[in-house]
Amino acid sequence: MKKSMKIYVIIIAVLTLVASCKDPREKTVWDYIGDDQTVSMERFEDGIEEMHKDLIKHGYMKNHDCREMECAKYHTTTNGDIERINSLMADNSNTNKNHSSYSTVKEPFIQEKKFVKEFPEHGFSIETPCPLKDVSNQSDGDFLVNYAGTTDENDDKKIAFYQVMVTRLPVGYNNLSASEREKMIDRLLEEATYKSESAKPIRFSYDNYKGYEMTSHHNGYKQKGVIFSKENLFICLTVISNDKLDEKFNKFTNGFKTIKTIKSDNNTKETEKSSGITNSLVYGYKINAPCKLLKDQDYRYDYAYKGVVETANPDNAVVYMALIVDLPMKFSEMIESDKAQIKSNLMEYLKSKGKYEKATLNTTNIFAYNVSFREDGINYKECMILTEKLVFELIVAAKQNIDNKSFEDFYKSLSK
Numbered sequence: 316m317k318k319s320m321k322i323y324v325i326i327i328a329v330l331t332l333v334a335s336c337k338d339p340r341e342k343t344v345w346d347y348i349g350d351d352q353t354v355s356m357e358r359f360e361d362g363i364e365e366m367h368k369d370l371i372k373h374g375y376m377k378n379h380d381c382r383e384m385e386c387a388k389y390h391t392t393t394n395g396d397i398e399r400i401n402s403l404m405a406d407n408s409n410t411n412k413n414h415s416s417y418s419t420v421k422e423p424f425i426q427e428k429k430f431v432k433e434f435p436e437h438g439f440s441i442e443t444p445c446p447l448k449d450v451s452n453q454s455d456g457d458f459l460v461n462y463a464g465t466t467d468e469n470d471d472k473k474i475a476f477y478q479v480m481v482t483r484l485p486v487g488y489n490n491l492s493a494s495e496r497e498k499m500i501d502r503l504l505e506e507a508t509y510k511s512e513s514a515k516p517i518r519f520s521y522d523n524y525k526g527y528e529m530t531s532h533h534n535g536y537k538q539k540g541v542i543f544s545k546e547n548l549f550i551c552l553t554v555i556s557n558d559k560l561d562e563k564f565n566k567f568t569n570g571f572k573t574i575k576t577i578k579s580d581n582n583t584k585e586t587e588k589s590s591g592i593t594n595s596l597v598y599g600y601k602i603n604a605p606c607k608l609l610k611d612q613d614y615r616y617d618y619a620y621k622g623v624v625e626t627a628n629p630d631n632a633v634v635y636m637a638l639i640v641d642l643p644m645k646f647s648e649m650i651e652s653d654k655a656q657i658k659s660n661l662m663e664y665l666k667s668k669g670k671y672e673k674a675t676l677n678t679t680n681i682f683a684y685n686v687s688f689r690e691d692g693i694n695y696k697e698c699m700i701l702t703e704k705l706v707f708e709l710i711v712a713a714k715q716n717i718d719n720k721s722f723e724d725f726y727k728s729l730s731k
């Protein structure tokens with residue numbers, strides 16, 4: 316899997332919370348994913364799972380494991396999903412049905428699926444009938460990208476294998492003149508066709524990338540591919556199948572789209588750290604974060620402020636949150652049992668997350684604790700603060716490790 320998991324999980328969570336006031340049956344998976352033009356398979360799966368969790372929580376859908384039930388694969392509509400799961404789960408609990416009858420129930424829901432995999436660092440996306448997985452560690456060669464997927468895996472006649480590979484011009488190309496570079500690209504493209512049985516020069520996609528279309532055989536299967544040059548890259552799209560190969564190949568290559576190239580630059584971290592923004596919270600509180608915190612609807616809190624430090628590589632995005640509960644009255648004026656109850660609830664929460672330790676703050680508080688934990692592949696650092704009137708949860712979340720300095724800068728900047 317490596318880098319393909321996305322920080323989007325957090326962003327989904329944030330978006331989910333934004334949308335959570337609506338009846339979940341009126342929502343679609345896009346309420347959970349956001350309305351980007353293209354989404355990755357992981358993001359889509361996570362969106363389905365979030366949606367189902369919401370439906371389960373509100374009692375519209377029976378409890379189940381989305382991965383086990385392959386919810387993303389069989390997704391139709393929100394109501395379609397509810398019907399499918401509820402009928403499957405009812406079947407499962409009433410009779411001890413075996414797996415084969417279970418699969419006859421889900422058959423009607425099968426439809427042609429489309430998955431879009433984006434490669435923003437290389438400026439393209441591709442639509443496939445199956446999710447693509449990183450297979451670069453399964454093969455030799457100096458690939459920037461080596462992704463593959465299979466359809467009809469259990470049907471030897473229909474099985475199809477899809478592959479996307481990207482390689483780069485050799486490092487020395489920078490020193491070449493434009494015409495020398497062109498010649499070098501031509502030569503490398505031609506070399507790439509040597510192993511094929513037939514090859515014809517083509518212009519690929521609306522952008523007229525220079526390349527070759529090739530056919531050959533591979534372990535008794537027919538193979539059709541295209542290789543073309545885009546800037547300093549060579550992109551190779553291949554389909555292997557003995558079933559409607561031309562049709563599959565055309566669909567696959569038509570699913571190629573040039574998108575904006577996002578350069579991964581290492582300066583992002585510097586700007587992140589230097590550009591502290593002072594954000595106003597409720598009751599005159601202020602907090603510094605490297606991004607703007609926007610007020611957000613979150614039914615679990617009285618006030619929620621959230622912001623994302625976007626980076627070129629979405630894997631490096633960092634989410635900052637200030638989640639606030641407004642106590643019904645001043646803590647010091649509460650009866651002792653209420654005070655004890657609130658404190659014990661907060662401690663229970665901390666304990667459930669992991670090892671916690673006292674935190675030192677620059678703002679008056681009754682108590683404050685830090686806790687670090689990892690959930691669903693995301694790292695969290697949280698400072699929980701009890702004050703006279705508010706309970707704060709100041710959270711930094713990221714796919715990668717969160718350095719203590721960033722976290723400290725955040726929670727210690729809370730002031731009034």
Ligand SMILES: [Zn+2]
Pocket residue numbers: 363364367379380381382384386
């Ligand atoms: Zn599900």
